[in-house]
Amino acid sequence: MVNTTVSHAYASATANYTITITDISTSLTITGLVVLERNPLASIQLPTGDDNFGCTPVQFRFINSSTQVSSNTVFTWDFGDGSPIETYNASNLGDTVLHTYLPGIGVLSCELNVTLTATNFCGASTASFFPLRVWDLDEARVTPSATLLCYPDTIVQCTSSTIRNCFPEGDQSQRYERWNFGNYWGLGRDSIIEWRPWNPPIINPPPIAYPGIEIYTVTLQDSSFCGIDDVSLSIQITDAPTAIITSTKDKICEGESVTFINRSIGGANGFRWNYDLGSGFENGNGGNKTRTYNTTGNYTIRLVARINGVQGCFDTADVDLFVLPSPNADFTFDKNNECDSMDVSFTNSSTGTISTYNWTFGNGNSFNGQSPPKQFYP
Numbered sequence: 585m586v587n588t589t590v591s592h593a594y595a596s597a598t599a600n601y602t603i604t605i606t607d608i609s610t611s612l613t614i615t616g617l618v619v620l621e622r623n624p625l626a627s628i629q630l631p632t633g634d635d636n637f638g639c640t641p642v643q644f645r646f647i648n649s650s651t652q653v654s655s656n657t658v659f660t661w662d663f664g665d666g667s668p669i670e671t672y673n674a675s676n677l678g679d680t681v682l683h684t685y686l687p688g689i690g691v692l693s694c695e696l697n698v699t700l701t702a703t704n705f706c707g708a709s710t711a712s713f714f715p716l717r718v719w720d721l722d723e724a725r726v727t728p729s730a731t732l733l734c735y736p737d738t739i740v741q742c743t744s745s746t747i748r749n750c751f752p753e754g755d756q757s758q759r760y761e762r763w764n765f766g767n768y769w770g771l772g773r774d775s776i777i778e779w780r781p782w783n784p785p786i787i788n789p790p791p792i793a794y795p796g797i798e799i800y801t802v803t804l805q806d807s808s809f810c811g812i813d814d815v816s817l818s819i820q821i822t823d824a825p826t827a828i829i830t831s832t833k834d835k836i837c838e839g840e841s842v843t844f845i846n847r848s849i850g851g852a853n854g855f856r857w858n859y860d861l862g863s864g865f866e867n868g869n870g871g872n873k874t875r876t877y878n879t880t881g882n883y884t885i886r887l888v889a890r891i892n893g894v895q896g897c898f899d900t901a902d903v904d905l906f907v908l909p910s911p912n913a914d915f916t917f918d919k920n921n922e923c924d925s926m927d928v929s930f931t932n933s934s935t936g937t938i939s940t941y942n943w944t945f946g947n948g949n950s951f952n953g954q955s956p957p958k959q960f961y962p
Contacts (some may be wrong), residue, residue, distance in 0.1 A: 594620055598654045621654035624702035626711035631680065637717035639810035640687040643679050644716065650702050653677045657704040664696035664716065687716045694719055694750030723747040724761075724806040724815040729791075732820050734897030738794040740819055744782065746806050757809040763789050764803040766819070770795035779807070797821050825852035827889035827901035834903075836877065837910045837937065843874045844885055844903065852889035853900075860884050860905075877907045908937035925962045931957075 586739065594601065601618040627649040630636060634645055645687055648659060653674055661670040663683045669680070685696075695715035702709055729741040744761060751759070760779045768775035777789055794800055798821055805814040828847035836842050846855065848870070856865040859875050860883040877883065883905040890898035914933045932954050943951040945959045 586962060594618070598622060598652070599618050600655055607734055615769040617652070617707055619656060621656065621704050621706055623707040624657050624704055624709055625651045625652050626659075626702040626709045627651065628698060628700050628711050628713045630713070636713075636715065637719065638685075639719050639721070640685050642718065642897040643684040645682055645934075646698060646700075646713065647680050648672075648676050648678060648700065648890055650677055650711070652681055653702065655702050657702055660701045660703075662699040662701075664698050665718070687720055690775045692784070717750070719808075719810050720749040721810045721813045722749055722806040722808045724804050724813040726804045726815055726817055728802065728817065728819065730819075730894075731817060732822065732891065733794075733890055734824050734891050734894045735797050735821055737894075738796070738821050739791050740794065741788070741791045742804075743788050744804060744806075746782075746804070748808065749807075749810075755896055757807055758807050760807040762805040762807075764801075764805075765792050766800035766802060767798065768792055768794060768800065780805075786894055794819065794821050797823050821896075822891060822897075823850045825850035825889040825891060825899050827852075827883045827887050829885065829887040829901045829903050831885070831903050831905060833905075835906045837907060837908050838880050839876070839910060840907075841874055842905060843872055844887070846870055846887060846889075848887070848889040848899075848901075850889070850899075852891060854890045854892040856888040856890070859884040860886075878904070880907050880909050909935075911936035911938045913938075922961075926958065927958050927960050929958045930956050 588891045598621045601620070603616040603618055604615045606612070616739075629647040631645050638644070646661070650659070654697050655674050657677070659672045659674075659676045661672070661681060661900070663685075665685055667683075671689045694717060696718055697720045698716055701709045723745065723746060725745040727743045727745040733740070742763070742765075746761070748759070759782055761782045762779045763777040765775045766775065780787070800819045800821070801816055803814055803816040804820055805812055826913060828849065828851050830845045830847060832843045833847070836925050844857075848855070852870070855868050855870055857868045857873060861875070865886075865888065885905060886900060886902040888898055907952040914937045916931045916933055918929045920928075928946075930943070935940070941952065941954050943953075943956045945951070945956070947959060947961055949959060951957065
């Protein structure tokens with residue numbers, strides 16, 4: 585085969601052409617591809633009448649209105665919300681692509697940029713649709729000065745800390761809030777601040793002085809273009825605790841154990857114990873405690889009952905314990921042998937704290953007391 589250059593003029597149109605060369609002598613056929621195309625021009629449109637804003641979950645429609653598209657063109661769609669990029673072939677031209685934006689996107693960005701990229705052998709181009717306004721519900725939040733108070737401290741200041749999604753990006757309609765403070769009046773019914781605009785200015789409710797010991801429910805409702813979101817929390821006014829401690833014994837001997845009984849009342853949820861053993865206060869639960877005292881002396885055991893999380897809401901009680909020396913029984917006698925019979929005198933030489941004495945003499949006699957009488961042994 586002789587190398588030959590063949591020229592051919594193609595029409596000015598975007599198309600793919602298959603070239604076939606056949607060797608007549610051998611019937612060998614070779615095929616090739618000629619691609620005629622231009623750099624694509626990406627373009628996005630919304631269908632007539634469609635809005636470019638909406639509240640999640642919301643579905644938008646996008647029309648691929650690109651031009652200079654060949655059969656080799658590849659389209660990629662980036663919807664601006666972090667979802668996976670979608671890829672289509674040339675048949676996507678003129679199609680309507682649907683995409684749903686889910687709640688939570690407003691936290692990232694409320695004005696999104698949708699991007700379409702068209703690519704072929706000649707190059708690539710990008711088109712954007714901006715702004716696409718995707719709005720969320722507000723996130724109603726309340727910050728109270730306290731959620732647990734110890735009577736007679738009953739004043740709570742509630743502050744709206746609502747996250748108002750997308751407000752700077754145009755979601756400025758229906759910005760109202762409504763407060764419910766529970767049985768604030770103490771009359772078995774709710775106390776409510778009805779719907780009012782929050783901006784301008786942002787007006788927090790006045791401090792609330794609750795009437796007594798109870799659990800109150802505070803609810804804030806926030807209204808925006810996308811609807812109403814609400815949040816509730818509990819405010820508990822509790823009675824101050826009363827610490828009460830007793831012991832199973834007020835006097836023991838060294839080396840003995842004693843149990844301290846927690847009889848506190850008033851809803852305490854935290855306790856601290858001091859056993860007067862040199863280690864200071866220890867955190868503990870509300871149960872009874874048993875301790876062993878090995879050293880003679882006078883001890884003061886203290887119990888603190890408190891409401892955790894409330895400053896100054898505690899009470900202290902104590903009980904005294906007297907640890908006495910352990911008894912040591914001992915005695916002497918004046919004789920230990922005689923002929924026929926004998927009289928023996930016994931002397932009590934016991935030490936320590938002793939309250940009773942019980943004597944047994946081995947001759948059938950016994951005696952209760954410190955100084956026994958002389959004993960006769962026949």
